[in-house]
Structures are given as structure tokens and as C-alpha cells.
Amino acid sequence: MTPISYSRATSVAEAGRLADGAGARLLGGGTNLVDLMRKGVERPSRLVDVSGLSDAIELARSGSLVIGAAARNSAVAAHPLVRQRYPMLARAILAGASAQIRNMATVGGNLMQRTRCLYFADVAGSRCNKREPGSGCDAVGGFNRYHAVLGTSPACIAAHPSDMCVALAALDARVQVSGPGGDRMIPLVDFHRLPGDRPDRDTVLDPGEVIVAVELPASPFAGRSAYRKVRDRSSYAFALVSVAAGLTMREGRIEEVAIAFGGIAPKPWRASRAEAVLRGGPAAGAAFAAAADAELADAAPLAGNAFKLALTRRTLEAVLSELTGGSL
Amino acid sequence: MSKTQNAIISSVRTVMGWVPAQWLPGGTPDPLIERRAAIGRQASRLDGPLKVAGEARFAAEVAMDRLCYAALVHSPVTRGRITRLDTGAAETAPGVILVMTHRTMPRIGTLPLIGITDLSAVGNSSIPIMLDAEIRYNGQVVAAVVAETQEQADHAASLIEIDYAIDAARTRFQDARPDARTPASLLMDKNHVSIGNAERELKRAPHRVDNMYRTPAQNHNAIELHAVTAAWEGDSLVLHDATQMIAPSAAALAKLFGLKREQVRVLSPFVGGGFGGKGLWDHQIVAIAAARLAGRPLRLMLSREGVYRMIGGRSPSEQRVAIGADAEGRFTALLHTGYSVMPPYGACPEPYTLGTRALYGARSFEIMQRHLDLDIVPNTFMRAPGEAIGSFAVESAIDELAHAMGVDPIALRLRNLPERHPISGAPFSQHALGQAYAEGAKRFGWDRRHAEPGTVREGEWRIGMGCATGSFPYARMPGANVRITLRGDGTAVIACSAQEMGMGTATVQAQHAADRLGLPLEAISVELGDSALPAAPMAGGSSQTASIAGAIAAAATKLAGELLRLAGNDSPIAGLRAGEVQLVEEGIASIADPTRRESYRSILARAAREAIAVTAAGSAPLEFLKFAMHSSSAIFCELRVSAVTGEVRVDRLLGSFDCGTILNPKTAASQFRGGMIMGLGLALMEETLFDERSGRIMNPSLADYHIPAHLDVPEIDVIWTGIPDPRSPLGARGIGEIGITGVAAAVANAVFNATGKRIRDLPITLDKLL
């Protein structure tokens, strides 16, 4: 670990000021950043602690729920408004990590957490374009069981690991950020980037920008929504595939629907193609299968993760079948 | 090991066959088998309160004046040579005391490999430790930085620059096959066993199975990281270590550093889990050498990644198991062959066929292992080396045969239980696997199992049951010494250098000593964990309890002699000889006439002695060369497999054990359960991701290397026959390792029963079930 300086920001403006410039990193709960510093993946010279910024969870006049970036993951999952109005978010958060980590992890940190690609984490022994652009990718021909099948590029196949963000993607969340250029609101589905030839940039956040809050618009899905995570052990494992879905029904047909996938793409993957197939259609097995087909049409599986196609398909179909009231 | 060793051991076994049993230790059953008071009672661990209160001091917690800290640098290259080494920046970094590399490492020899040559032969690797520029495996230690604080050492270690010339490395399991070696022996057994013509019998058999089974590499993950605090006091060395081989390490280190035995003291009162991984590796030696150079006491605790890089684990294996059976299901052929990794500089074979030699009878046998040579950190023993993965292959194969024949898998097993050891012909000392199965099956509700796979469903879940046999051999080690100090106040202290790794060694031996000496449990205290105490063997092979018990028994006999001498002529016991007395009710009494007795207090008071102390060694462990001595178990599993995702969730696990006398139900149940949980990991998730392109371990952390989380562990029911083994001290056999054996097969067999899919490749991850 390299020597660092540490300071606590008391306001968003101060955080932005302190974090401006190379070598600075914002510190939330530290559950990801500190690990990466120990491994030498991150080598900041300055840490700016933003865990003291707003952690409020409040209804805005617009009806949106606004969650401060410093809110702890466990606090969000336990909040009555979240549980009533966005149960899929509570479930997604509780499906992630461990109780101890959720108690530390912040919403801002969760959005910004980095991939779990084993080669990304191995500074001493592996090549990684995300860590060191242009150095090469050892994951393509190596262990890629946890890697992406959608949205990858020749440079990078890493998957985004968050559970929380998958639910946020399905819920049309927006990320409120503040920076040198002023404040802006970024739809969550546009917040994370696809790797292309710049896999080192996970998000569209500019240097010096700070996440202030996440906003959830009122959701019609509280009654029929689910988060299903498929993993290698019962808890404390990242998703191989996860599905966040919510829908409304009208006269036996699917009216509104929102679906997002985790574990299979470089970003929380809003499945708009699948939604388009389903919207207004019958709640029937054939439609579910067609929806999965549409979404996975461009998938580019590898030796270690090809099973994710079938797994995604089956999990989606099971979730839709459950949400529309049918059995398997 | 060698052909000579084979010859020696087999001739001793032959001679043993002629020697009447009563001439042997264990020839007449230990009287304590009948006379138990504290033994067999539930007792909480003596070390429990200390650990709960955080007062048990582990190797990385010993406070010392002027302590400095070390960090290691590992090679990211698998084979090659260091061509440039720049330690300048590290040396001038804040707090740095020194940087040690192969240029400055004191010249020492190499360790004798683990073996039976002598008790100091405990090395896991014969590779020179930081003595040259050669790189022989990925993760090898190439430099150590010593600094005032751990953080300074860690930081400076990251500043060391090293260039390597890279050579081609052997890292692929399949590519190494053509050069496989066939060792003459596996530990104490001959490797190749060929009885009859098994291939021909197999071809002829009306029923047969013949398949390949694969198990992955695994790493040690004891909760306590490997750690040492090393202090030189003049020319003497004090080493606080996390080790399961205290006295043998002290002896080996004395040799390595050119010291006398008395000049090395190894202390290890508590160990946070060993499982075979806490032996003598490079880190202790580097720490000792660096402490010498620094002229200060030094602490080195490996990171979790460091443990993966430089402490070996379980070898991967590829095993062929073929079984032929006649129309009644009697085995006519049993073949078990395969490959595992063991580089020539390593010491520990993965003896996955040993269990196969003892469990079932067959008309013909063909058993042989081959070793592959890869450039890796030498693999070592890991809980039930051999049996853990060998039982997966054999017990899966039997389940496959039972299914093919349409018979109950338990019935098929019981039909093939042998009368005598199937290979050596030696009589079993005690063996009640049939009873373990019967009792286990009843309690588990085996009769509710549907033989037809894939027929029980609950929503999306397919439900199945499976069972399998586990087994582990009995062992007692030579060279176990114990000192008993009997005090005038009627208390006694048992002391030896044995290791307390959390399994309850001190607790159980206190119970034993209480009964052996006829004292209440509260009167006994036990001192362990210090090489200055009478030497005990390492904790391994589930042998420590029997080894120490044998020594306590010998010391108690000697104590009786001392007491008789001390009692003199004015005592009711005057004139009796050692064989005519027993130690009971806080004193010594005639066996023939129990009214002739005198209490310890009275004898010591009359002799004006505050205490008497005797030290004795356990008798030579010849019993297991004459008898076939094996523990066994019947493991039952019920689980569910999602028809949607292939996820496996284990609902129930039951172990029914036949392991001799159970000395303490509480500590025993905990050993069994712990082993079974590790078995769940073996079955469902544990796997070292060894990148065969680079020879590098890619998941060196507990986030990426999966072991069962709490939610993966169901209710585990544990029962035992409790039948004493008439040939062992206390009637007990070891219980530390058997828990893991059989579990992976029971799970795989239950998965088959649930889904109709046979998985022969561990771990059973969901993608294999889609």
C-alpha cells in the first residue's frame, strides 16, 4: 500500500474541490476501494472521505424517492419506503455481499464498484486493458466464468458486479451528480459505459464529479416485481446471472414491463428488446422465450461462460412466469 | 518413497502376522475401555473461555520489545531466473531496516522432506529457499523486506524491481501425462497392487462400470493466516509459530541453522486451524534468517494471497474407477488408477487409492497411482489427503453400479464388506460399517428414497437422496513422549509438545488422564504447544489423540512404579509389583484386593515430596502393522436441485461413524461436522483456479475461492457406534479427518437421484446441471 493523505469532505462542493486532480479518490465505505488499493490496482495518493455527505432517504415533492449517496446499502434495503414501493431494490441489495459489507457499503460506492475479473485484480501477474489500457486481456483465453456475454468488446469482457444497480436500472433510476461543470442528472442506464476501446472508463462520470444522490421515480411495479440472483453458493457470491423485473397486467396481457440483467454484461443491462417483445402481449411461455431470444441475439459467449445463455433464458422465463401468476 | 521402504514395511508386517497379539501394545485391550468416568462424557473445551475472551495468544500476537515486521515479494513468473534486482528504492523507503534477497540470505541447507527417515524430516519442499536466482514456481518468495511497521514493510516491498528471464514451464495437467512417474510406494503402502487379472475379470463381468472422475486443486484456508514471531537470543532461537508440528519443526530448524536442539524453542500454544497446511514452509525460514540479519525480533504474517502463493494445497486428480460384479453383485474386479500432481521436489503424494485397498473385497484388484510433475508450489496434505477425493470416485462408481443393477446402493456395499483386509489379509481390529449404515439409514429415513432418479419434485426443485461410505485409517505415531507430574495436593499436570489446533486435544487428554490416574477431571491440567516439553509427534493423519494417549498410558505405568518405590515398606501396598496395581480413586490400589490401597497425597506426604514427575514414551505402534485398523462412516445427504438454474441446495446431512470409543461427544461431533462441512465445499464449490497458461493461481482470496457460507450448511446430524477398538489406547481411533470423506460422493449420488445426471467432475457447479 502506498502512503496516502486522508481528508473528510463536509459538503459536496468541498468533496468536488478536494477530489479534483490526479491521484485523488473518493472514499465511501471502502469495501471495494481499499481492497483494490491493497492489491495495487488503485494507487491514489489522496483519499477524500464522502461517507459523511447526505445519507438521507426522502420523498421529493415530485413523488420520487431520493437516496443520498452516502446511505449505507443495508439502510436502503431496510427503509420502509423502499420495501413498500421498490421491493425489488431491497431484494437486490440483500442478495449482495454479506451483512458486514452491506453495513459499510454506500450507494455511491456501489454504483462505482469495479469489476471482479480475476485478471483485473492481479497486478503482478496478468494483463488487463481495464487496468492498463493497451496491455492486453488475459481473461479471454482464461477463466471467464463470471464474465459478460453481452456488450463486450475485443478489449474487455469484464462484467459489472453490482446487484443493486440491476434493480436501479429496471426502476429507471437517475443519478444526481455534481462537479466542476455544475450539476447534472444521468439516467442509470446511461451512467455505466460499455467498454469499447476504453474499458478503463467504467462510467460517464467526469474527473471531479461526485455522486450526490440516486432518484427513483414512482414505480408501478411494487405489486409484481422480483429480483432473482443465480449464484455459486447460497450467499456471499456474485451473480452468475441476475434478473430484476417488474410488470403490470391488464386483462391477461402484459401492460407495462421493465427488465434488467446482472452478471452478463459490462453494465447493468436494461433488456429493452425483451421488454418490447413482451409489452402488450400475452403472458405466455412462448412470449417469454421470444423475449429472451431477442435480448440474447447478439450475445458473444466464451468457453467459460457460454452456459449463461441458457441460464439467463431459463431464469428470465421463470421470473416472468412467476410474476404473471403462472406456474413453471 | 523407495523400494527399500516397501521391503522393510512388508517384512515387518509379515513378522507381525506371526507374533501373538498379546505381545503387542494393544494386544490386551486397554483397561480404560471398560473403566471410564471422565472419558466419553460431554466436556467443553478448556481453551474455549480463553478464545471467547480474546485471551488465547496466537503466533502473530506475541508482544515483544523492538519487534520489526516483514513483508514478502513473490515471483509472478513460473520458471526462469532473476536477471535484475533493484532494491534501492525499497531500502531507502521510510522505516525500512533491510531487504533480504538471494544475495543476502544466509547460506543454509535444505530441509529433509517429510518422510519416515527421522522425526526432523518435515520439509514440504526440497527447493533451496531464497538461495539462488532460479524461479521454480509461480509465487516463489524472491525477497523479504523488514521494517519498523507492517505498513512500511508492505509499501517497501511494492518498490522492489525485478526482471526475469522466462523459461518454458510445465503447467498443464494433460501435457504432463506422458512423463508421469510411478512411485514405488505411497506413504507406508506399496503403490501398485495387482491381484488376479482385474482387466479380464472386468470384461467378463455381467455388471460393470468404468468411468473417469476428476477433482480440482484446492488450497488451504485456515482462518488463522500462517504467521511467525521469531526472536534470536544470542545463538538461541525462539519461534512463536502457527504450526501443527512443534517438536519436529524445532529439530528440523536446529539442523538447518546449525544449532543444537536445545538452542531452538518452538512455541505454538494455539493454532487457528491446520488441516495439513500448517507445516514447515519457506516463510518460517525466511523470517528466522531475516531476524538474524536484522538483529531484532521479527514478525511475519502471510497475507491470504501469500498463503495461496507459497503454501501448497490438495493436488488435482484424474481417477479411473472400474468395478465388475457378478449376478449377485459381488465384486469380481476393482480397478482404481489415476494421476495426481507431485513435483519431484515435493514430499506429499495425494494417496487417493489408499482407502480403496481396505474397504471392499473383490476377486481381483488393479490399483496404481501415477505422479505428474508440474512447476508448482509443492502440494501438501489437506484434511484426509487421498480418502477425501478417492472416496468420491469409488463411492460414486458403486452408486452407478447399484443403479445399473437395480439394487439398493447400501445393500450392494454391505454385500462386499470383507472379512479381512482385502489386500494384506490382516484381521480387522474392529469394524462395524454395517451397523453404521443400518443406524444411519434408519435415522435418516433412507427407506423414503425413490430409487428412480428425477421422480421427486417440489415446485421447481428436484429432490434426491444419496449415501456413500467414508473411511480413514488408524495411526499412532512413534516418538510420543509425555511427562506426568503428580503433586502432593492431589492434582496432576500432563505435559508434552503436542499441538492444540482447536480440536480439543487438551480437553480430551485431560479427560483421559483423569481416568488413567483415577483423579477428578478438575485435578488435571494439560500443558501443550512448547518444544521445551517432552516431544510429541506432529498433528497429522488423525493420529495425535492415540499417540499422546499411548504415551500417557506408558507414563502412568511408570508412575505406578515410582509410587510403589516411594510408598516403601510401611504402606498397605508394600510388596506389590507394577503389574499388580491400578491407579484409582486418587491413589494406588491392588487389583486383586482393592482394600490394599494408599492415596497419592499420603504417599507423597510420607515421602516429604511436593511432587513426582515421570516421563515416558508410548510403545512402538506395532498394532497397526498387525491389524487392519480403519474407521469408517456412512454419509447420507438429501438435497434439492433447481430445474431452472441447476443450483444445488443441501437440505440435510447425516454422518454415522464407526470410529472406536468417542472420548468426548462435544468435541467429536464438532470434528465430524467440521469435516462434513469441508466435504460440502469439496462437493459443491472449492476449486483453485490454476491458470494452466501461466501456472498462476487466479483466485487467491476468500471472495473468489468459495467455501460454504452459513446458508450453504444445513442441519448436520451426527451419530456413532461408539464400539471400542480393542487394539488401540482407550479403544479410540482418530476422528479429525474422516468427516470429510464420503461427503462429496454422497452429494453427487443425491444429485443423481434428484436429476438423473451423473456428475463425475468436482465441484458440482450449476452449469454442469443445466
Ligand SMILES: Cc1cc2nc3c(=O)[nH]c(=O)nc-3n(C[C@H](O)[C@H](O)[C@H](O)COP(=O)(O)OP(=O)(O)OC[C@H]3O[C@@H](n4cnc5c(N)ncnc54)[C@H](O)[C@@H]3O)c2cc1C
Ligand atoms: C467479498 C465481497 C463480496 C461482495 N459481493 C457483492 C455482491 O454479491 N453483490 C454486489 O452487488 N456487491 C458485492 N460486493 C461489492 C460491494 O457491494 C461494494 O464493495 C460496495 O457497494 C462498494 O461501496 P463502498 O461504499 O464500500 O465503496 P468504496 O469502496 O468506498 O468506493 C468504491 C468506488 O466508488 C467511488 N465512490 C464512492 N462514493 C462516491 C461518490 N459519492 N461519488 C463518486 N464516486 C464515489 C470510490 O471513489 C471508489 O472508486 C462485494 C464486495 C466484497 C468485498
